[in-house]
Amino acid sequence: MARLRGRGVAAVNYPTGMNLGGDPSQALVHATTTGSFVITLSSVDLGQGIKTVAAQICAEALGVPYDTVMVDTADTDTGPHCMGTFASRGTHRIGNAVIMAAREAREVLMSIAATELEVDAGDLVTDGKGRIHVNGAPDKGIAVLDVALAAHFKHGKTISGRGIFLKPKSEVVPETGEMDPDSCQAHACTVAEVEVDDETGEVAVLKMTNAYEIGRAVNPALAHQQIVGGAWMGISHALYETTEPYYPDRSHGPLDFSEYLMPGPGDLAEMDSVIIERPASNGPYGAKGIGEMTANSPIPAIANAIFDACGVRVTSMPITPEKILRGLDALRGRTN
Amino acid sequence: MEKIDASFFSAEREADLDVVGTSVQRADARGHVTGRTQFYEDVGFPGMLHLKMVRSTRHHALIGNLDVAPAMQVPGVVRVLTHKDVPNNWYTILKLIGVEPDDEPVLPEDRVLFMGEQICVVLAETPQAALEGARRVVVDYEDLPAVFDVEEAMTSTPFKKQGTNYFVYEGHNCRRIRFGDVDKAFAGADHIIEHRYESSPIEHAPTETTGCIAKPEGNGRVTVYSNTQALYFTLDNMALILGVPFNRLRLVGGTVGGGFGGKVDVMVEPIAALGAMLTNRPVKYAYSRAEEMQVSSPRAAERIYIKDGVMKDGRIIARKVTLYVDAGAYCRHSTYGTTKAAAHMPGPYTIPNVHVDAYCVYTNRTPSSAMRGFGVTIGDFALESQMDQVARFLGMDPMQLRLINAYRDGDMKAHRKKVEGAALVEVIQAAAKQTGHSLPPEFASMSSLKREAGHGQA
Amino acid sequence: MKHAVVSLTVNGAERQMLVAPGTTLLDALRENQGLTGTRRGCDQGACGACTVLLDGRTVMSCMVPVETIDEARVETIEGLTPLQGLHPIQEAFLEGFATQCGFCTSGMIMATAGLLAKNPHPTRDDAVRAISGNICRCTGYEAIIDAVLDAAQRVNAAGSAQAA
Numbered sequence: 036m037a038r039l040r041g042r043g044v045a046a047v048n049y050p051t052g053m054n055l056g057g058d059p060s061q062a063l064v065h066a067t068t069t070g071s072f073v074i075t076l077s078s079v080d081l082g083q084g085i086k087t088v089a090a091q092i093c094a095e096a097l098g099v100p101y102d103t104v105m106v107d108t109a110d111t112d113t114g115p116h117c118m119g120t121f122a123s124r125g126t127h128r129i130g131n132a133v134i135m136a137a138r139e140a141r142e143v144l145m146s147i148a149a150t151e152l153e154v155d156a157g158d159l160v161t162d163g164k165g166r167i168h169v170n171g172a173p174d175k176g177i178a179v180l181d182v183a184l185a186a187h188f189k190h191g192k193t194i195s196g197r198g199i200f201l202k203p204k205s206e207v208v209p210e211t212g213e214m215d216p217d218s219c220q221a222h223a224c225t226v227a228e229v230e231v232d233d234e235t236g237e238v239a240v241l242k243m244t245n246a247y248e249i250g251r252a253v254n255p256a257l258a259h260q261q262i263v264g265g266a267w268m269g270i271s272h273a274l275y276e277t278t279e280p281y282y283p284d285r286s287h288g289p290l291d292f293s294e295y296l297m298p299g300p301g302d303l304a305e306m307d308s309v310i311i312e313r314p315a316s317n318g319p320y321g322a323k324g325i326g327e328m329t330a331n332s333p334i335p336a337i338a339n340a341i342f343d344a345c346g347v348r349v350t351s352m353p354i355t356p357e358k359i360l361r362g363l364d365a366l367r368g369r370t371n
Numbered sequence: 372m373e374k375i376d377a378s379f380f381s382a383e384r385e386a387d388l389d390v391v392g393t394s395v396q397r398a399d400a401r402g403h404v405t406g407r408t409q410f411y412e413d414v415g416f417p418g419m420l421h422l423k424m425v426r427s428t429r430h431h432a433l434i435g436n437l438d439v440a441p442a443m444q445v446p447g448v449v450r451v452l453t454h455k456d457v458p459n460n461w462y463t464i465l466k467l468i469g470v471e472p473d474d475e476p477v478l479p480e481d482r483v484l485f486m487g488e489q490i491c492v493v494l495a496e497t498p499q500a501a502l503e504g505a506r507r508v509v510v511d512y513e514d515l516p517a518v519f520d521v522e523e524a525m526t527s528t529p530f531k532k533q534g535t536n537y538f539v540y541e542g543h544n545c546r547r548i549r550f551g552d553v554d555k556a557f558a559g560a561d562h563i564i565e566h567r568y569e570s571s572p573i574e575h576a577p578t579e580t581t582g583c584i585a586k587p588e589g590n591g592r593v594t595v596y597s598n599t600q601a602l603y604f605t606l607d608n609m610a611l612i613l614g615v616p617f618n619r620l621r622l623v624g625g626t627v628g629g630g631f632g633g634k635v636d637v638m639v640e641p642i643a644a645l646g647a648m649l650t651n652r653p654v655k656y657a658y659s660r661a662e663e664m665q666v667s668s669p670r671a672a673e674r675i676y677i678k679d680g681v682m683k684d685g686r687i688i689a690r691k692v693t694l695y696v697d698a699g700a701y702c703r704h705s706t707y708g709t710t711k712a713a714a715h716m717p718g719p720y721t722i723p724n725v726h727v728d729a730y731c732v733y734t735n736r737t738p739s740s741a742m743r744g745f746g747v748t749i750g751d752f753a754l755e756s757q758m759d760q761v762a763r764f765l766g767m768d769p770m771q772l773r774l775i776n777a778y779r780d781g782d783m784k785a786h787r788k789k790v791e792g793a794a795l796v797e798v799i800q801a802a803a804k805q806t807g808h809s810l811p812p813e814f815a816s817m818s819s820l821k822r823e824a825g826h827g828q829a
Numbered sequence: 830m831k832h833a834v835v836s837l838t839v840n841g842a843e844r845q846m847l848v849a850p851g852t853t854l855l856d857a858l859r860e861n862q863g864l865t866g867t868r869r870g871c872d873q874g875a876c877g878a879c880t881v882l883l884d885g886r887t888v889m890s891c892m893v894p895v896e897t898i899d900e901a902r903v904e905t906i907e908g909l910t911p912l913q914g915l916h917p918i919q920e921a922f923l924e925g926f927a928t929q930c931g932f933c934t935s936g937m938i939m940a941t942a943g944l945l946a947k948n949p950h951p952t953r954d955d956a957v958r959a960i961s962g963n964i965c966r967c968t969g970y971e972a973i974i975d976a977v978l979d980a981a982q983r984v985n986a987a988g989s990a991q992a993a
Contacts (some may be wrong), residue, residue, distance in 0.1 A: 042806075043759065043769075044759075044769050044770055044773075044799075044802070045751070045755035045758075045759075046719065046755070046773050046777075046795055046798060046799050046802075047718070047719065047747075047751045047754075047755065048718070048719035048778075048795060049744070049747060050711070050714070050715070050747075053707070053711050053745075055468065055707060055710060056465070056467070056468025056469065057468070076625075077602050077603065077622075077625070078625065079599070079600050079601065079602065079624060079625050079626075079627055079630075080399065080625060080626060080627065080930075081577075081600060081627045081629060081630035081631075081634075081930055082627070082628075082629060082928075082929035082930025082931065082932075082967045083929070084397060084929075086397075086398040086399050087395065087396075087397045087398040087399070090398055091390045091391055091393075091395060092390075092391060094389075094390040095388060095389060095390045095391045098389075100390075101390050101395050106398060108625040109602050109622075109623070109624050109625025110621070110622075110623050110625075111602050111603060111606055111620075111621055111622045111623075112621045114602075116603050117601075117602070117603065118601060118603070118604070119599075119600050119601020119602070119603070119604050119635060120600045120601065120630065121600055121601065121632060121635050121741055121745070122745065163389045163390075204468075207540075207541075207546070207710060209540060209541035209542065209543055209547070210547065210549065211547070211548070211549045211550070211787065212546065212547050212548035212549060212550075212713055212714070212727065212785070212786050212787075213786055213787040214710075214714060214786050214787075214788070215788055216710070216711065216714045216786070216788075217714075219791075219792050220719070220792065220793070222719065222793075222794045222795050222797075222798045223798055224795075224798040224799045224801065224802040225802070226802050226805070226806045226808075244802055244805045244806050245802070246376075246797075246798040246799075246801035246802040246805060247798065248379075248794035248797060248798050250792075251384075251385075251391070251392065252373070252375060252392065253391050253392070254393070254394055254395060255373040255375060255392070255393075255394050256372070256373055256394035256926050257394070257397065257926075258373065259372060259373035259926075260926055260929055260967070260968060260972070263968065263969045263971055263972070264929065264967045264968045264969040265743075265969075266969065267968075267969030267970070267971075268631075268743070268966075268969070272573060272748070273752075276573045276574065276576075277571040277572065277573060278571070278572045278573065278574045278664060278665060278669050278737070279571050279572050279672070279736070280571070282569075282571030282572065282672055283519040283520045283521075283672070283697075283734070283736075284519070285430065285486065285519065285736060288664070288665050289574075289664055289665075290660070290661040290664050290665060291660050291661065291664065291871060291873045291875050292576075292660070292871060292873070292875035292876050292964055293873075293875050295574060295576060295664055297576070297964070297966075299957075299961055299970075300956075300957045300960050300961055300970040300973070300974055301957045301958075301961060303969065303970055303971060303974075306969075306971065307805060308373075308374065309374045309375070309376050309801055309805060310373065310374065310375045310376070311375070311376050311379040311380065311794070311797055311798065311801055312375065312377070312379070312380060312384055313379070313380040313383055313792055313794045313797070313819075314380075314383055314384060314385065315792050316791070316792065320385065320388060320391045320392075321383075321384075321385065326743070327743045327744045327745070327747075327748075328744065328747075330743055330744055330748060331744050331747060331748050331751045332751065332755070334748065334751065334752045335751060335752050335754070335755030335756050335759070336755070338752065338755075338756050338759075339755070339756065339759040339769070342759065342763075348756075348760070350566060350567060350568045350569065350753075350756060351568070351569040351570065351571070352569070352570035352571065352749070352752055353570075353571070394926075396923065396924075397926070397928065399928075399931060400922075400923045400926075400928050400931075401915075401923060402931065403922075403928040403931030403934040404915065404919040404920075404922045404923050404928060404934055404938060405866070405906065405907075405910045405915070405919060406865075406866020406867070406868075406905070406906035406907060406910070406934075406935040407866065408931050409865075410868070410932065412865075412869065413865035415860065497849070499851070575966075576964075576966055577930070577932070577966055578868075578870045578876055578878055578930070578932040578933050578964055578965070578966055579868070579870065579878075579930070579932045580870070580871075627930065628868070628870075628930050628931070628932030629930045629932060629966045629967060631966070659872065660870070660871035660872065660873055660875070660876075
C-alpha cells in the first residue's frame with residue numbers, strides 16, 4: 036500500500052451572461068427625504084451578494100456613503116423587471132442598470148445642491164461622506180440630507196433615476212454557429228495537489244492554488260467567498276457527487292445527505308487563491324461574473340493530478356475510488 | 372483572506388474608487404446571524420393547505436385508470452388536482468424567448484416519461500394528510516420501453532408527444548459550430564489525439580429545498596412567496612399556464628437559501644397557485660429533501676468526444692467536438708445550455724479549425740436543467756483533461772502547452788466573435804508564480820495583449 | 830389521535846403548546862411559536878439547519894418528537910441574540926464573512942454555542958467535529974471553522990471582562 040502524490044493543472048474561461056433571448060435588467064434609484072437612497076430591484080440574492088454589491092455600486096456612482104444606500108428587492112409589484120439570477124449575469128447586468136439610475140439621480144442631486152449653494156452644478160463634487168461641496172472649497176458645501184429635504188419640500192423635485200442594461204438578442208447562424216452570446220469572459224487557473232491511496236482508491240485533495248481574473252472585485256471579501264466555496268464544490272463534483280452513481284442505469288439514486296456525498300468540514304483542502312483584475316470595458320467598474328466559474332477549473336485539475344499521482348486517467352465524473360481501483364487493476368494487469 | 376495581485380494589467384485598473392473594491396460587510400449578514408432573514412417558508416397564513424404530489428414509479432408508461440377516490444377519504448384531504456384542472460397544461464419554460472414546442476405537461480395526461488414525474492396533486496389541511504392521500508391514489512401503469520443512453524436515444528423510437536428524441540436547431544439535429552476545415556487540418560497534423568469523456572447527473576443540493584406559498588388575495592389576485600431565482604420568468608410562465616392576465620399575479624422573493632441554478636425551473640409555483648385559486652385558500656408546496664435529490668432537475672449528464680490534430684511543437688491545429696447533453700424527459704433549459712456548451716468550444720484556446728456538434732438529447736430520466744457553470748462545467752472537465760493528455764503525449768509542460776495555445780486579444784473564436792479582454796495567459800502565469808513553477812522566459816513574458824511571432828493562428 | 834399539551838422553557842420563557850401526535854420540535858418552534866430562525870433543510874436529521882440546544886445539548890430539532898421532551902429547556906437562535914447588539918458567536922460569523930445564503934447559519938451558530946458551552950477552548954478538530962452534522966453548500970466551511978474558533982476567543986474574552 037502506498038499514498039501517491041500528484042499535481043495537476045487546469046485553466047478555463049467563463050462567459051458573463053448568456054443572451055440568446057435578449058438579456059435586460061432594470062433598476063430604480065430614489066432619495067428619501069432623509070438623504071438615504073433606495074435601489075428598487077426584482078433581483079434575487081442566493082447568497083452570491085447582489086444586495087451588497089448593488090448598494091456598493093450605487094454608492095460609488097452617487098458619491099455617497101455605502102451605509103446610506105438600501106436595496107429593496109424582490110417584489111414584482113414594485114421592482115422593475117430583472118431576468119433573474121443565473122448565467123453569472125447579476126453583478127454585470129444589475130450593476131450597469133444601477134449605475135445608469137444612480138447617475139440620473141446624481142444629476143438632480145447636484146443641480147438642486149447648486150441652486151441651494153448658488154453655484155454652478157459643474158463646480159460641485161461629492162465627498163463620499165454625505166456632503167456636496169465646491170471643488171477645492173470643502174467649506175462651501177451642503178449635506179446630502181439637506182439637499183434631499185430641499186428637493187422635496189422646497190423645489191418639488193424627486194431625486195431619482197431610472198436604469199436599464201440590455202444585451203440585445205443574438206440570433207445564431209444555424210450553419211456556422213456564429214453568435215454573440217456573452218458580454219465578457221472571466222478566467223481561472225487551478226493547480227491541484229492530491230494524494231491517492233492505491234489500496235482503497237480514495238483521493239485526498241491536499242491543496243488548491245487558484246488564480247482568478249474577474250475584471251474587478253466589487254467586494255473582494257465576497258469574491259473570495261465565491262472562490263473558496265466554488266473550489267470546494269469543484270472538489271465535491273470531481274470526487275463525490277452524482278444522483279445516478281451507475282449512470283446511465285437509474286438505480287441507487289441518493290435521497291438524502293447521508294447518501295449524496297460531499298466533502299465535510301473535516302475533508303478540506305488547503306486553499307491559496309489570488310485575484311487579478313482586467314476590467315471589462317462593458318462591466319460595472321469593470322466587473323465580470325465570477326459565481327459560476329469557480330467550480331470549473333478545480334475539477335479537471337484534480338483529474339489531472341490523480342493521473343500524475345497514480346497513472347490512472349479517469350474520464351468519467353465523479354472520480355470514485357471504484358473507478359481508480361479498476362484503473363489501477365488495469366495498469367497492473369498490463370505491467371505484470 | 373482575499374489577495375489581489377495588482378501587478379497584472381496595472382495600466383487598465385481604475386484606482387480612484389471609494390466603495391467599489393472594498394470589502395464592506397454583507398448587507399444581509401446581520402439578518403443571517405440573528406436568524407431574522409426571512410425566507411419564503413417563514414411566512415405562514417391561517418388556513419394554509421399543504422400540497423403533495425403523486426409521482427410516477429415507472430420510467431416510461433401509459434397511465435390507465437387513475438383512482439383518486441381513496442385519497443379523498445383521508446381525513447383532512449380537501450381536493451385532488453389532475454391535468455383536467457390545468458387551464459393550459461402544455462408549456463416549455465423558454466417559450467418566453469421563443470423556444471418551441473411546448474413539450475412538457477404541468478400534469479401528464481396519458482403517460483409518464485420518467486420515474487418521479489408528477490401525476491396528480493393532493494391538497495390537505497396538514498402535510499401528513501396530504502402525504503397519506505398521495506399514498507392512497509391508485510395509478511394503473513402499462514410499461515413502455517425506456518431509453519437511458521444518449522447515443523441510443525438518437526436513433527431509437529421517438530417517445531415524446533411530438534418530434535424527435537433530440538432538440539431540432541433550425542433544421543439541424545444538433546447545434547453546430549463550423550470554423551475552418553478540420554478534416555484538412557487533421558490530414559496535415561503530426562498527431563491525432565482522441566478521447567471520450569462523460570459525467571453523471573449532479574444535484575444542486577441547496578440547503579433550502581425548492582418551494583413556494585401561494586395566497587389568494589381579497590382583490591382577486593394571487594401573491595406567491597417563492598424561492599425562485601427568476602421572479603419574472605416564473606410569473607410570466609405561471610400566467611400563461613393558468614390562463615390569467617399577468618397582473619393577477621404577484622411574486623415576492625429575492626432571499627433564497629442557495630440556488631446554484633436549481634431554482635430557475637418553474638415547477639412548484641403554477642400548481643400551488645392553481646390550488647390556491649381553486650380552493651380559495653393559501654397553498655404551500657415545498658419539495659421534500661428526497662424530491663429535491665431525485666425529482667428536481669439536476670445538472671445534465673454529458674458525453675463528450677474530443678479529437679485533436681496536434682503539431683510536434685504543441686500547437687493544436689484542429690479540434691472536433693461531439694457533445695451529448697442528456698436533457699432527460701423534457702426540454703426545460705437544456706436547449707439553451709447545449710448552445711452555450713457549443714459556444715464554449717474549443718475552450719479558451721485559439722484553434723484555427725473547429726467543428727462542434729452539440730446534441731440536446733431526450734431520455735427517460737429526470738429532466739436536467741441549469742446548474743452553476745451551465746453548459747460549461749462538464750465541457751471544461753473534458754477540455755482540460757484533454758489538454759493534459761495532449762501535454763503528456765508530447766512530453767510537454769502542461770502550463771506551456773496551454774500558453775502556446777491560449778487565446779489573445781484580437782483572435783477570432785470559433786463562433787466568430789473577436790476576443791477582447793483575454794487573461795488566460797496571465798492566470799496561468801499567476802498560478803505558476805504561486806506554486807513556484809518556473810516558466811522559461813519566452814513563456815513568462817507572454818501577454819494576452821499581443822501575439823508573439825512564431826505562434827498563432829494559421 | 831388527540832392533541833397533547835406540552836410545556837417547554839423556550840429561550841427562558843415558559844410556553845405551553847397544543848401539538849398533534851408526532852409533531853417535531855422543529856414544527857413546534859416554527860409553526861407554534863413563530864420562531865422561524867430555526868430552519869428546515871431536510872426533515873431527515875441530515876443537514877443540521879434546525880440545530881437547537883435541548884437542555885444544553887445540541888440536537889436536530891426535526892428529529893425530536895416534542896411530546897417526548899415535556900418540561901425541557903430549549904434555546905434557539907432568537908434566544909442567543911441579546912437585546913442590544915450581537916452575541917460574540919454572531920459577531921464572529923458576521924465579521925468573518927462566514928455566511929453566504931444564510932440558510933445554514935442559525936444551525937451553525939447553535940452548534941457552536943453547544944460546543945462552547947461544554948468546551949470553552951476548542952481545537953480546530955473540535956470545531957470541525959462540532960459542525961460535522963451541519964451542511965453548508967455555499968462557503969466550503971473554511972470561514973465557518975475560523976468563525977467557530979474566533980467565537981471561542983470572543984466568548985472567553987467577554988467572560989474574563991465580566992469576571993474582572
